[in-house]
Amino acid sequence: xxxxxxxxxxxxxxxxxxxxxxxxxxxxxxxxxxxxxxxxxxxxxxxxxxxxxxxxxxxxxxxxxxxxxxxxxxxxxxxxxxxxxxxxxxxxxxxxxxxxxxxxxxxxxxxxxxxxxxxxxxxxxxxxxxxxxxxxxxxxxxxxxxxxxxxxxxxxxxxxxxxxxxxxxxxxxxxxxxxxxxxxxxxxxxxxxxxxxxxxxxxxxxxxxxxxxxxxxxxxxxxxxxxxxxxxxxxxxxxxxxxxxxxxxxxxxxxxxxxxxxxxxxxxxxxxxxxxxxxxxxxxxxxxxxxxxxxxxxxxxxxxxxxxxxxxxxxxxxxxxxxxxxxxxx
Amino acid sequence: xxxxxxxxxxxxxxxxxxxxxxxxxxxxxxxxxxxxxxxxxxxxxxxxxxxxxxxxxxxxxxxxxxxxxxxxxxxxxxxxxxxxxxxxxxxxxxxxxxxxxxxxxxxxxxxxxxxxxxxxxxxxxxxxxxxxxxxxxxxxxxxxxxxxxxxxxxxxxxxxxxxxxxxxxxxxxxxxxxxxxxxxxxxxxxxxxxxxxxxxxxxxxxxxxxxxxxxxxxxxxxxxxxxxxxxxxxxxxxxxxxxxxxxxxxxxxxxxxxxxxxxxxxxxxxxxxxxxxxxxxxxxxxxxxxxxxxxxxxxxxxxxxxxxxxxxxxxxxxxxxxxxxxxxxxxxxxxxxxxxxxxxxxxxxxxxxxxxxxxxxxxxxxxxxxxxxxxxxxxxxxxxxxxxxxxxxxxxxxxxxxxxxxxxxxxxxxxxxxxxxxxxxxxxxxxxxxxxxxxxxxxxxxxxxxxxxxxxxxxxxxxxxxxxxxxxxxxxxxxxxxxxxxxxxxxxxxxxxxxxxx
Amino acid sequence: xxxxxxxxxxxxxxxxxxxxxxxxxxxxxxxxxxxxxxxxxxxxxxxxxxxxxxxxxxxxxxxxxxxxxxxxxxxxxxxxxxxxxxxxxxxxxxxxxxxxxxxxxxxxxxxxxxxxxxxxxxxxxxxxxxxxxxxxxxxxxxxxxxxxx
Numbered sequence: 001x002x003x004x005x006x007x008x009x010x011x012x013x014x015x016x017x018x019x020x021x022x023x024x025x026x027x028x029x030x031x032x033x034x035x036x037x038x039x040x041x042x043x044x045x046x047x048x049x050x051x052x053x054x055x056x057x058x059x060x061x062x063x064x065x066x067x068x069x070x071x072x073x074x075x076x077x078x079x080x081x082x083x084x085x086x087x088x089x090x091x092x093x094x095x096x097x098x099x100x101x102x103x104x105x106x107x108x109x110x111x112x113x114x115x116x117x118x119x120x121x122x123x124x125x126x127x128x129x130x131x132x133x134x135x136x137x138x139x140x141x142x143x144x145x146x147x148x149x150x151x152x153x154x155x156x157x158x159x160x161x162x163x164x165x166x167x168x169x170x171x172x173x174x175x176x177x178x179x180x181x182x183x184x185x186x187x188x189x190x191x192x193x194x195x196x197x198x199x200x201x202x203x204x205x206x207x208x209x210x211x212x213x214x215x216x217x218x219x220x221x222x223x224x225x226x227x228x229x230x231x232x233x234x235x236x237x238x239x240x241x242x243x244x245x246x247x248x249x250x251x252x253x254x255x256x257x258x259x260x261x262x263x264x265x266x267x268x269x270x271x272x273x274x275x276x277x278x279x280x281x282x283x284x285x286x287x288x289x290x291x292x293x294x295x296x297x298x299x300x301x302x303x304x305x306x307x308x309x310x311x312x313x314x315x316x317x318x319x320x321x322x323x324x325x326x327x328x329x330x
Numbered sequence: 331x332x333x334x335x336x337x338x339x340x341x342x343x344x345x346x347x348x349x350x351x352x353x354x355x356x357x358x359x360x361x362x363x364x365x366x367x368x369x370x371x372x373x374x375x376x377x378x379x380x381x382x383x384x385x386x387x388x389x390x391x392x393x394x395x396x397x398x399x400x401x402x403x404x405x406x407x408x409x410x411x412x413x414x415x416x417x418x419x420x421x422x423x424x425x426x427x428x429x430x431x432x433x434x435x436x437x438x439x440x441x442x443x444x445x446x447x448x449x450x451x452x453x454x455x456x457x458x459x460x461x462x463x464x465x466x467x468x469x470x471x472x473x474x475x476x477x478x479x480x481x482x483x484x485x486x487x488x489x490x491x492x493x494x495x496x497x498x499x500x501x502x503x504x505x506x507x508x509x510x511x512x513x514x515x516x517x518x519x520x521x522x523x524x525x526x527x528x529x530x531x532x533x534x535x536x537x538x539x540x541x542x543x544x545x546x547x548x549x550x551x552x553x554x555x556x557x558x559x560x561x562x563x564x565x566x567x568x569x570x571x572x573x574x575x576x577x578x579x580x581x582x583x584x585x586x587x588x589x590x591x592x593x594x595x596x597x598x599x600x601x602x603x604x605x606x607x608x609x610x611x612x613x614x615x616x617x618x619x620x621x622x623x624x625x626x627x628x629x630x631x632x633x634x635x636x637x638x639x640x641x642x643x644x645x646x647x648x649x650x651x652x653x654x655x656x657x658x659x660x661x662x663x664x665x666x667x668x669x670x671x672x673x674x675x676x677x678x679x680x681x682x683x684x685x686x687x688x689x690x691x692x693x694x695x696x697x698x699x700x701x702x703x704x705x706x707x708x709x710x711x712x713x714x715x716x717x718x719x720x721x722x723x724x725x726x727x728x729x730x731x732x733x734x735x736x737x738x739x740x741x742x743x744x745x746x747x748x749x750x751x752x753x754x755x756x757x758x759x760x761x762x763x764x765x766x767x768x769x770x771x772x773x774x775x776x777x778x779x780x781x782x783x784x785x786x787x788x789x790x791x792x793x794x795x796x797x798x799x800x801x802x803x804x805x806x807x808x809x810x811x812x813x814x815x816x817x818x819x820x821x822x823x824x825x826x827x828x829x830x831x832x
Numbered sequence: 833x834x835x836x837x838x839x840x841x842x843x844x845x846x847x848x849x850x851x852x853x854x855x856x857x858x859x860x861x862x863x864x865x866x867x868x869x870x871x872x873x874x875x876x877x878x879x880x881x882x883x884x885x886x887x888x889x890x891x892x893x894x895x896x897x898x899x900x901x902x903x904x905x906x907x908x909x910x911x912x913x914x915x916x917x918x919x920x921x922x923x924x925x926x927x928x929x930x931x932x933x934x935x936x937x938x939x940x941x942x943x944x945x946x947x948x949x950x951x952x953x954x955x956x957x958x959x960x961x962x963x964x965x966x967x968x969x970x971x972x973x974x975x976x977x978x979x980x981x
Binding site: 362366496498499501502505506508509512516518519521523524547550551552553554555557722723725726727729730731733734737738741742743746747750753754757758759761762763764776780783784787788790791792793 | 856873875907911915942
Binding site: 048050076077078079080081082083084085088112115116117160162167168171189191192193194195197198200201202204205206207208220221223224 | 379472533601742
């Protein structure tokens with residue numbers, strides 16, 4: 001009887017391993033040329049439906065439909081530890097898996113990672129930066145200041161001005177802004193919301209004076225005149241219906257403030273050079289497609305800014321260095 | 331009146347064969363996904379979103395709306411039949427749904443109550459959405475951090491009714507739930523709290539595996555004691571007719587459903603409050619009204635109150651989403667993403683620029699509501715058959731569902747670990763006479779309360795004035811104090827009277 | 833087995849946890865700011881103190897509680913089963929573990945006949961592989977096979 005059970009167990013185990021599906025290791029590390037495995041893992045450190053998720057899925061889709069890569073992408077959302085667990089896992093991957101794993105990585109990922117863990121950008125191979133985003137400040141009909149210059153004056157005079165925005169990158173931009181203006185954070189306050197939409201809700205309800213947002217999230221409200229752009233957190237003005245917002249240097253005797261929000265794709269540190277070269281080229285091709293321009297860049301009102309592996313690595317390393325300095329982290 | 335005409339036009343858009351078919355498909359898929367513990371409406375919508383890519387935008391969004399909606403129905407199935415809530419809004423449904431199914435041996439009636447109340451609540455929500463959607467959305471905007479703090483304080487008072495016989499243990503467990511919820515990243519300061527240097531704890535304790543464990547897996551542990559009981563044949567015929575409620579019971583479910591429907595719609599409009607908060611508030615309010623049977627023992631009123639509220643809140647949350655482009659919840663954010671994928675932009679101009687789409691969607695919600703009700707009732711006999719499966723076979727199946735469901739929430743074994751640990755702990759708490767419902771409630775509400783309270787203080791510069799100078803906040807705070815003080819004063823007066831008489 | 837000890841142990845666990853959380857809340861996360869009001873440690877510290885006091889009262893009450901908490905072997909076996917699934921997943925993957933668990937549980941513990949065992953296996957496969965795996969596209973861990981295959 002027991003032997004029957006053991007025989008069945010062995011059979012079931014073998015069968016179920018097949019059912020679960022094998023990830024065939026297509027790429028070979030020995031030869032110089034790299035070919036992706038039939039299944040490439042792409043990890044996203046945030047929930048499905050969000051910005052990073054859409055970014056990853058659109059790119060992987062373009063790669064397949066435009067015939068840029070002959071592989072199946074398995075996009076998996078892993079949010080443990082606020083994304084830190086998957087970032088740590090990917091950073092330390094080895095072997096064949098390392099050549100066939102990608103991770104979406106934004107400035108909003110790097111900042112908490114550096115602040116709260118020992119993980120650093122140097123633990124990854126940067127494949128490409130695909131797009132850049134910047135913020136603006138908006139006022140609403142409830143805002144008692146006519147423009148941002150008035151708000152700066154009020155803050156300098158001891159009044160409390162409240163800015164609402166999202167977590168992560170927006171906070172860094174706010175800190176850079178108050179530092180440049182020379183106002184205390186106690187007078188020009190920042191309330192961190194879970195998402196920009198929550199901050200916009202607060203603005204529309206008159207609970208905060210200004211809203212910090214990237215163009216995409218705010219565009220509908222600007223169209224409807226519910227949000228009025230008052231400051232471009234960028235080195236030059238925006239275009240279209242955001243063109244009226246001055247940069248900080250136009251508001252007063254200040255330098256322009258911008259803390260660009262970059263979206264990139266990285267891989268484990270032990271990804272081979274050949275694989276990195278392959279992937280950076282693949283991403284370059286994606287950035288040149290019309291679909292990318294129409295379905296992502298234009299739609300989400302981003303700034304297309306492709307950087308290949310080498311330039312992206314320098315860019316991100318510099319960003320991390322500046323961030324660590326600003327926070328006093330080793 | 332104008333809205334009514336626009337709605338009728340919307341029906342002409344939604345009542346085409348392909349759109350009806352899409353709504354039907356969305357309803358069925360949503361029911362199945364909603365019933366699976368671990369896959370809540372957020373994950374369900376996100377996972378099923380790609381299925382809608384094949385269709386044109388209007389059809390796709392109709393299917394998506396139906397999916398979201400029927401998820402709310404589905405969540406109650408496993409709550410009622412297995413005491414494992416399919417998603418967080420169903421936690422309260424299990425409190426009366428499971429006793430009615432198990433102890434009173436009326437699973438068909440429990441499911442029928444849940445479905446009917448869901449339909450009533452949902453209909454109320456959609457009607458309000460139709461005629462007052464944009465206006466409601468604008469009222470919702472006026473609820474800032476101080477107003478939300480006051481509302482959440484009122485919602486927290488409902489915990490007092492769940493503490494059971496020993497209020498001290500109730501207080502301990504409520505505080506425990508709050509402390510568990512405080513582990514992880516603190517959004518307002520951007521710094522981690524109580525992570526004890528562990529990377530997983532940086533993200534806090536995920537709610538769904540926690541619920542599945544505390545309620546579901548601990549339930550499985552106790553089930554083992556029943557495995558030798560002969561599975562009683564359910565007396566009522568396993569048919570739809572056998573699951574109908576008596577006229578009296580239908581009457582009993584009507585007022586709680588209407589009341590909760592109105593309350594739930596309003597809660598759904600509020601920023602940050604979704605179907606979960608709606609169902610908690612619905613249940614809490616029902617406690618203040620008379621129920622023929624005591625709540626928590628399998629009362630029709632109990633099931634009706636939370637189910638009507640959570641479906642109404644789901645409808646209500648469409649108001650800020652469509653009228654203002656503001657997603658009221660995580661699920662709303664996914665829906666918003668879906669809408670944007672099809673080139674539609676919910677926001678102040680949606681009703682102006684895309685009236686066919688907007689009204690097509692709203693009219694399809696009416697349709698989905700009815701279709702889902704029909705499907706849900708039709709499958710009651712099949713669902714109740716689940717209860718006649720011998721317990722000894724249910725134990726491994728439910729264990730597997732708990733494990734797989736928890737894994738799917740976090741795509742990692744961390745979810746499973748949380749589920750197991752909270753299941754073991756939940757079992758331990760039960761054995762030592764600690765109630766678990768207050769812990770779940772405080773786990774959900776406390777972070778919202780804390781975050782809103784702190785935001786209010788940031789705006790007011792550390793001053794309490796903000797809670798007493800803003801009109802809406804003031805009214806709500808007065809209600810809150812009344813809810814705490816009146817029972818207290820009453821009991822003191824009663825004690826004094828008794829003292830005088832003695 | 834019955835135990836009154838756990839009825840006393842439980843409040844002690846809560847008291848200790850409350851003390852730890854209160855200590856960290858006051859010292860590490862900040863309590864109150866003149867400008868912004870409550871800091872990250874404010875709310876949890878207060879709740880922790882409440883938990884400590886309520887825990888002490890509960891501990892005192894537990895000495896008067898004569899009814900013991902009853903634990904029995906089968907219940908602990910379910911717990912062991914759950915832990916076993918967790919550990920085994922890291923070795924052979926989740927799906928094989930589930931199949932193994934069902935066979936072991938039903939054949940060795942429940943001594944059930946083959947037919948219902950296979951039916952339960954079928955239901956588990958339908959839910960796990962069918963609904964979660966194929967339809968919803970969730971990737972399950974494969975244990976040590978992840979690196980081999």
